[in-house]
Amino acid sequence: MPQHFLLSAEARNLSPIAIARMSEYEAVMTMKKLRWGEGKDVICPRCGKKHEAYYIKSRKQWQCKECNYRFSVTAGTLFAHHKLPLRDILFACSLYVNAAKGISALQIARDLNVQYKTAFVLLHKIKEALKVHKQRETMQLSGVVHMDATYVHSSQKPKNKKSERVDRRLKQHENPLKRAILVIRDSFAKQDDEQNTKQIGARNTIAFIAKSENSKVVNQLANKHITKGSTIHTDESPAYDNLIYFHDLKRVNHQKEYRSDAGVTNNLAESYFSRFKRMYYGQVHKMNNTYLYEYANEIAYREDTRRLSNGVIFNDVVSKCLTSLPSDDWRGYWQGNKKRVETLAA
Template sequence: MSGGIPLPPERFAPSIANEMVHCSSGAIAGREQKEYKGRRHSKRRTAAMQHFLLSSAAVSLSIDDVASMSDAAVRRLVRQMRWPDTNGKPICPRCDHDRIYEMASGRLKCAACRRLFSETSGTILHNRKLPLRTILMAIFLWTNGAKGVAALHMRRDLSISYKSAFVLLHKLREAIGDARDDLKVGGVVEIDAAYVGGHIRPPNIGREGRRPAVRSRKQCVLTMVERGGSTINLIVDGETTEAVMAAVGRHVQPGSTIVADEHAAYNALHARYTVHRINHRWEYARGDVNTNAAESTHSRLRRSENGIHHRICGPYLGNYAHEMAYRGDRRRCPNGDVFRELGEMALMHPVSRVWTGRWQARPDGKQGDRKVDIRPLIWTPLEPFEPWRWAA
């Protein structure tokens, strides 16, 4: 490796990085005297401010650092992510014994229970088929995506199947959602809701018979953002009083100040919290009373849907919502810290019960009655392309 992979300042903690950093060059303020063509000119240099994402501090890890790692370095890094409390010393996942032997094949064996296991045994990557290096590169590609990464994009970058990329990305999203399931926000909390997902075809205006109104397939995403802290995205049945009170009671600390719009669903919050309201019909902000942070989270989720994934299926919307909340909280952190933290979350998560085995089966355990012939087409440039000709 050309450089070390830094540890995050606090595991699974909200982002505390500053949005603006001082530029190292040209930061000397004062008056300088300069000779130029026989004339003296005075020039004042002011301290230049640079956006964090444009500074060198935002990039602490590159794809070359991961791709050029040796096999021993890859295993050592994965073990540090799996067992961070012991600095990578393996612990048996069955009996918690620390006397572990490493076999010639690379697998680990417990001296107490004699069980064989690996670095990913008992984690969300249990029964993996991909090499550890490929998984680390997938995590890095996910980290560097500004608004997400598509499974097709990752398939082309890593030369893996679409299903492998799709399942791996959803396993990472599941690990993020479960790690932030009990997250609480406090202080000044902005709350707002948006309807995301689905597609409504525009009405057929101009013809004699107009299409009937299509029922919306969008789902309600309730967002709670602590100013200077964490973001929580939840999928609720709708922007109703019951859904708002249940979400706020679980995730907002008592004594917090809530900022919301004039929707009637937030009226009941006045009985338990200090609530400030903003009427978006007349204004978007009144001093510090605004919901701009929550609306920015909604915009980030919509940009991810429209520009990266294009369509988000309803059952998976919660995973994408958790992902964008996490990305919003880590947008001012170095990519090496996010890479290390995401790897720890994946390797400390138990075996997934959703993305394991027949994960696309019906609830009754059957694969369905529809049979699809997925045999490849036989076609060479020397003969005409005939779609009805299948492999024998």
Template structure:
């Protein structure tokens, strides 16, 4: 019997120990190579694109010789205005990609020795970078469409006579949401958070190629897919999970990972930020056979290519609506 890839040495190409052993200068060099891959780490002015620069003495900053603009390796990226050491940022990304079902902010804070607030924002910035990989992407080929409910669980009353039917909307707490997954078979996954699963029809029409073959379960709202796509496969889960004609197993596999992430690692996820956890689980599911060193470099490359986060920059300094 062949050995599973994740059990092989090829899956382990980066370790936390190697990051700290290499030190701060090596971590900084890694950031430069990911930010300016076209020039092999040589600085490029983000304002005018100039290649000539001066080093700012005593600081890891540069001054463009053409426009006199000062910048650093993280200027204009999701890590702009960072105060954490580069080696700790590399360690945080390594921990994140190694945690295949996510890592809580409390655990991340203990691992890299920082406050909970710092770890919380850093983890969300990494999730935002991962989500950018499929932004604007149109799915094609064979695409599975499905939805799953998350959150909104209400603790039952102590006495039986006080208990209510928690399946009814009036007895819920308003935190219940649906994660819609549009997953290419052996391809990319796009996720959305909605109030009802029926909203997934419009999302599928918008984000899936009109020539794609779509697979869904027996829920009635998916009937509308037949008029939008040339080929639609349906599976009735009350009768079987897989037939020769259709299944939604890959979408269900994604939901299994997300449920274990939410229930086992985070224990509670606010409906306000569920979309970021959903995107993180989708990225990890898509790249589950990627060596962790490659996953680290891809994540850092996405972070260096992502603009300043308008949601997470200064998150704790401003009043939240």
């Protein structure tokens, strides 16, 4: 039996210990490389000129030769106006990457010896960068596509006395915070001759948040993100009935089987839900609906990068943070400037 990729040496080319031992200058140069690439050229965030600017080593800043603007490696990014040393930020990013099923702000606070508030905002800035870059993509899934949904926050704590309890199966007694996480995943072809790959399983993952799993939401997402004529695998929920008009719809009845005799299954979606719920119950324990999409998108990113080494994922995550603009949602969060509207698909 071949060795799993995550057990191989190729999967481990990033060491948080090495990052923790970096000097602040080495941390600056690491971020500079991930933001502006190799060489001495940098890009002024004010005038946009790419050139070899003056580097002021005592301040760890550059001065533009065109407009004389002084800027740091985090200027104009999600990490702008940071108070933590850059080495600590990189160390937190390495811990974030190595946590296959997510990591809690409390654990980051302990590992960095900072306040919980600091760790919470830092982690959500990373999630924000992943969300921004995901929303920039215009991804169309094709081939064999698995589609399914799961519910979170579906039940409320029952009353102590049995006589005071209500039937939570009835719609009028549903938790108003109940949300559906819908996921769409396409799979690798059995053999891709052009790229000479033999990868199997899910290739691309897109997650969404909705108030319920219904045909209106499903049709809207399928029309936008799935190429017409694709083969879609779903369960027997009536929310997917209308997909048959534009796609090759195949279904599996989970009351009888997990995989039909014809090979129909939506296990790619189920594997996503498995990792998400391990993060929910084993790491975070509580998610506000306002940021539920960010958590769902984080697991989609982790699923799509599961076959990459931790060093590659680290470089990608940090570069995404350094190419994302400052977010108003995370300026003065603990002073009351909080995001008010949740991100819903429909």
